[in-house]
Amino acid sequence: MKILVTGGLGTVGKGLVREFRERGHQVFSLDLHHQHDQYAFSLRNDMEHPGYVRCDIAEFRQLERVFDTFGPFDYVYNCAAEFGRWNGEDYYEQLWRTNVVGTKHLIRLQEERGFRMVHFSSSEVYGDWPDLMVETVPDEYAIRQMNDYAMTKWTNEMQVRNSAELFGTQTVVIRLFNTYGPGEYYAPYRSVNCRFLYCALHGLPWVVFRGHKRTSTYLQDTVNTLCNVVDNFKPGEVYNIGGDCMHTIEELSDAVLEATGADPALVSYRDSEVLTTRVKRLDAGKCVRDLGHRNTYSLAEGIRLTARWMAREYGVSLPAEAVGGTR
């Protein structure tokens, strides 16, 4: 099948491109930057195996050009987004432009051209819902979105549904829960797993907020499940994808200390963070049932593998006892 991945240089996007290629699909990807890897190509050249093209989804002309030049696509995975709540508070101009105007552009093209879409939402749309996060919760209860990032994601879900109702577009929405793994480079706004690991590897202090509980999903598990969507595509469905094992942020931090051999004195502890959901407990039943989701990496193992990847990428050495691992 012919698949386009937007945000193809992002953590999840890269994983999708690789996995889909391994499964024999023809994959195109786009992202904000020029790049010159093995798949890079220029719209002006006529290479045999084009793969990546620079395109800002918030610029309709650029996006339309990708579809005109390389389409039609069977599926579009819309991973392109400004990510994270504090990133969204600090860079809200880009947040709204990319996530909401960009996605609306894509929906307009979908209404015109009829491809199927897999759109990436976030567990943030559950706000501070205190109970089990089942996919139907935001349709049944008034959820107050706690930050602009969450608002963009919920907006996207409503845009997708209104378009499905008005134009019959076919989209599956994925609500990702804290996914981490090799491929996630450090930035101050990245996942807590990534940030702790980076700090640990560089001897930098980090802060653990007490009273928050999360699941963590190893990237490869998430990617496998995401790629399965094309084999059982049910338009209009919304899926949580996340791990089945809850942990506190303290436990995550401990796993990072373990995997990196970092000094526990680097860690300081604070009370609950504002505008942040305290406990995220998800119902993953539907993604297991429909998409064959499996969590095959324990937190300890996933963190160990990610630490190893990150140490290599940043040229930092790990203590010998931390380098072992089961895969």
Next chain:
Amino acid sequence: MKILVTGGLGTVGKGLVREFRERGHQVFSLDLHHQHDQYAFSLRNDMEHPGYVRCDIAEFRQLERVFDTFGPFDYVYNCAAEFGRWNGEDYYEQLWRTNVVGTKHLIRLQEERGFRMVHFSSSEVYGDWPDLMVETVPDEYAIRQMNDYAMTKWTNEMQVRNSAELFGTQTVVIRLFNTYGPGEYYAPYRSVNCRFLYCALHGLPWVVFRGHKRTSTYLQDTVNTLCNVVDNFKPGEVYNIGGDCMHTIEELSDAVLEATGADPALVSYRDSEVLTTRVKRLDAGKCVRDLGHRNTYSLAEGIRLTARWMAREYGVSLPAEAVGGTR
């Protein structure tokens, strides 16, 4: 008091500027365009009674410059917005940029400078809520926003609340219900009242969607109530402002025929419009109680006055029997 009105060239904004000046306040306003009326001034001049400045609220630098040059303000009335659901679907780039990024800029300035804000939301945030629209409904029930315009307005309300919680900013939110009156110039995306009147005066056909019920509020009644907010400012409050008399769109159309003497053959009738709330019945109790809201114009009278204003503005003549009126 020193008051800034954003969107000061809009229908409501103009009304606010005039009424506040009549009440003796010092009023500044901003909007997208240069203009040269009696209040116009340039940031480069040092006129004694500046009143209007060109500024796009989505451009932070321009907005900050207004505050630096003419502030501090006691109150900011944020009327600047892309208006209307079909306008929002056709011009969603401007919609999200102005309504959401622009308002976020204003909130950031508010967090820094501490002025009080009156923010304009819309009855659209009630989605297709079938019962009485009480201010608390969206906090208690899951409302599906039916179009991007509604989403921007609901987003703004959440942005305002999150800022109040995090930074103690003081804002009152106003949900306007179908306001019309002299000052609303025709565009295809304007209020149904405005569009029907314009068509009637120009002998153009118009379409009445059956099965929709609305209230209509005459602009001057709305403006009076809005100006009262500064006399009884309750931070965090949300107010519906709207009329107390429900009418069908057919009845509105009949009032337009009556006021303009237009040919009834211009009107055609269709079934319910998509993505549009069928019945909007509001609870106006709170704005009556706190803000002294009064509906002093009947629909027939308001339409007659608006028709007269519009005929004059567009240089169209009304039949003699339609020109009469009680005020």
